[in-house]
Amino acid sequence: MKNIFYITILIFIISSCKKDGAVTNPSSVDQTYTPTPYFIQYPFYWSYYPVPIPTNNPLTVEGIALGRKLFYDPILSQNNTMSCATCHNISFGFTDNGKQFSNGLHGEIGKRNAMPIFNLGWYEKYGEINHRFFWDGGVPDIESQVFGPITNPIEMNENLFNVVSKLKSNPEYPSLFKKAFGKDTITSQLLAFAIAQFERTIISYGSKYDKGILSNFANFTQEEKDGMSIYTDIYKGDCWHCHTISSHFFTDFGFHNNGIQQTFSDSGLARITRDPADMGKFKTPSLRNLVFTAPYMHDGRFKTLEEVVEFYNSQAYLGANKDPFITSDKHEAGLNLSDYEKKSLVTFLKTLSDSSFINNPQFSKQ
Amino acid sequence: MIAIKKSWYILMGFCLVILLYSVSCKKDSTNATPAPNPTPSSQKYSLSINITHFFGDSLFKYNTKFINAANDTIKFNKLAYYFSNLKLTKDDGSVYAPETYFLINFDNSSTAIFQIDNIPQGTYNKFSFFVGVDSLHNHSLAQTGALDPGYGMFWSWNVGYIFNRLKGNFGAANTALTLDVGGDANLMKYDLPTSIVLTSNKVVNLKMDIKEYFQNPYAYSLKTDDSSIHDLSAPGISKLVQNSKDMFSVTSVQ
Structure with missing residues (x-):
């Protein structure tokens, strides 16, 4: 009798908290997908200068991989012939193959020498606010930098909504964006986020x-x-x-x-x-x-x-x-x-x- | 004696159950507290904003001749601008200021209608907003919604949004006209006195008069002032921004 009584108490207590239990029990939670966090490695003498990572675009393994694929993909240009890497060739420190000026999609010639890509993240901490990228400092963050070359008529000459629609109808990109950002969508923002993540990982300290x-x-x-x-x-x-x-x-x-x-x-x-x-x-x-x-x-x-x-x-x-x-x-x-x-x-x-x-x-x- | 002892145990048992129940389910019981009855002041309504575009007394249209104060004949083929950061102020100074960014593009519709929901009930006497994008949002392009750079209302070489874009042709020679105005210092601010008694969903009818962009205080002449503005270097920008102060008015609230 006594035992039954205690068991009843126990059941009552447990059952009364069912709602709470359901919330805290991981197995019954609809787990949201989280991409794998990535941490940049750099040498001890830069530990005094921690590289800033924007809170709205943390580095993830999947985001970096997507950014790397996009960086090398001519799908970003109007006629699908030119990628970021066309003018930012890794063999030349991500500059344009020894050229003084770069050529656009239809042979147009730019006015400034293509800049190298390495250790960019630190410019976001130590550069002048709102003047961090390009020779004249016209761009404040790596994400925003992404849009200039894609849309410039004398560079890749593409409309951002066109890029997004090409990516959406591509067999690979929708699932890669989903892996990188956990969302069933592709936007110009996420395109920039991915490329910026990749570029932040491009660090050089092996000289x-x-x-x-x-x-x-x-x-x-x-x-x-x-x-x-x-x-x-x-x-x-x-x-x-x-x-x-x-x-x-x-x-x-x-x-x-x-x-x-x-x-x-x-x-x-x-x-x-x-x-x-x-x-x-x-x-x-x-x-x-x-x-x-x-x-x-x-x-x-x-x-x-x-x-x-x-x-x-x-x-x-x-x-x-x-x-x-x-x-x-x-x-x-x-x-x-x-x-x-x-x-x-x-x-x-x-x-x-x-x-x-x-x-x-x-x-x-x- | 035994019977008394037994009932004592039962009583203690029930006390224990109640105690444990109250402790273990604290979160639940808090959640279960019924919401207070909605008082009239917490009622929320939506406000539709309906902007009709004019050039002086005429309805604004593309490819139609208009004459400004400096006697330029202009035919427009583009009008687009950011309507942002609506702020509604009550008499007691309290404000309702949702973060709002709308891109109005005359290509799509001759009138711009958009709706803002969940505005607390009350009487609002000031209707404030900006044409443009505030400095907090004007220095990064990786944004969504109306601020998606896909709309093309931005400068990529000097990062920032184009607040107000007017294009067309003017004069006998049909000279091309581009007035792209942006830059933190050129945010166009409007504080329109009005009376919006928000005890039901309401519509605010606004008039945007593009003619005012070219007059008061400066009779902006496309022959002598800038007619091709693509960056912040054009001196004409400051005249246009000063002229812009009279560009909007509330015509009615219904």
């Missing part, structure tokens, strides 16, 4: 220089060491004020007028900010992977690193808006580097090349 950080540059030749001294000497190359070496990013993520234009045929950052003080300023490119990304400058005017060094040595125009580190007294007569100093500087710059990056199977076409 001879990176190995040197770990060994106090014991792996450097004397000439490479001499070149690094020229790079950091404010009375010699003084390269590091803009191409920051202490962070190992080799860019300050900022905009400067390096004296390349005597007259501002390309207004640079001022085109975006409308501020006359920004005339002729362009984004500081990272000097990593220079060996692969020729030609150089926003207009690709220099074919070789020797030409670039000679420009800073003796050819910079001094005038309006010139960066103080270009126009300071010690530079007005040029850097006056000796032939050996110039040569060793170039030799040092070549240590920033990361061949494991341009051959990374995670970044290449599948």
Whole structure:
């Protein structure tokens, strides 16, 4: 009798909570699908500079894989002949095959040199708010950058709704978008999210220089060491004020007028900010992977690193808006580097090349 | 004695059951609390917004000759703009401000009708909104709904939305006209006095007068001011934005 009574109590308590139980019991919950989170790996010296990931577009294995497929797929262009990779070739550090300017779908020619793609995520933290991508800083985030080349009439010349409808009727993409974002839909937003996820994973830190950080540059030749001294000497190359070496990013993520234009045929950052003080300023490119990304400058005017060094040595125009580190007294007569100093500087710059990056199977076409 | 003891056990048992029930099912019992009876002030209604487009006293139409204050003859073939961030203000200063973005495209319909639901009951004396996209949403294009870049109302090279787009031709030579206005500083703000007694679903009829874009205070001349605006560099933008303040009015609430 007593036992029955206790059992009754127990059953009553359990049954009274059935609703609660149903909510917390995982087996009976309609589990929503979650893609697999992905965490970017980068070396210890960048742990001081954690790369920001937007909360509305977290990295996932499936999202990155989708972005990578889209990056290499000409379906994004109007006549299905051109992909992102057409002008951003991994073998050239994701630049355009050594070309000064890129050609659009019908052969049109752009006005600026295609930029490399690596370590982009850090621009979103350290770059100027709303001015982080493109030579003139016209784009604030990687996601928004995706739309420019696709829709530009002299690039891929496609309408975004057309792209979305092509992706929707493709045999593969609907399920890949579902895996990446858990939704039965494809939108221009998700297209940008996927490509941005892939681009955030494109990181380069495997150069001879990176190995040197770990060994106090014991792996450097004397000439490479001499070149690094020229790079950091404010009375010699003084390269590091803009191409920051202490962070190992080799860019300050900022905009400067390096004296390349005597007259501002390309207004640079001022085109975006409308501020006359920004005339002729362009984004500081990272000097990593220079060996692969020729030609150089926003207009690709220099074919070789020797030409670039000679420009800073003796050819910079001094005038309006010139960066103080270009126009300071010690530079007005040029850097006056000796032939050996110039040569060793170039030799040092070549240590920033990361061949494991341009051959990374995670970044290449599948 | 035994009988008393037994009934004592039973009594204690029931107390235990009640105690355990109340503890173990706290969440349930909270959920089970009946919702308070809806009071009149928590009633919600919808508001339809119906915009009719004019050029002065005439209905706005594509490919029809209109004459502005500076005596330009214009034939339009495109009108599109963002209507955003509606805000309804009561006399006591309390506001109802849902996040709203609507893209009005005259290609699709000569009148724009859209509906906003779940607005608390009350009398609203100010009807505010923007033409454009606020700065919080104006610096990323990876957005959905009306802000989907697929609609093409954006600049990709200088990221931001085109707030108001007018295209057409003007003058004897049929010169092409493009007035694409955007940029955070050029958000067009409207605070229209009105009286919306929201005790049932209502319709607010708005008039958009495109002629006002070209006058008050500046008689905007397509011959001398900018007729081809594709970025923020055109000085004409500031004149158009200042003119735009009189572009909308509430014609009736029904």
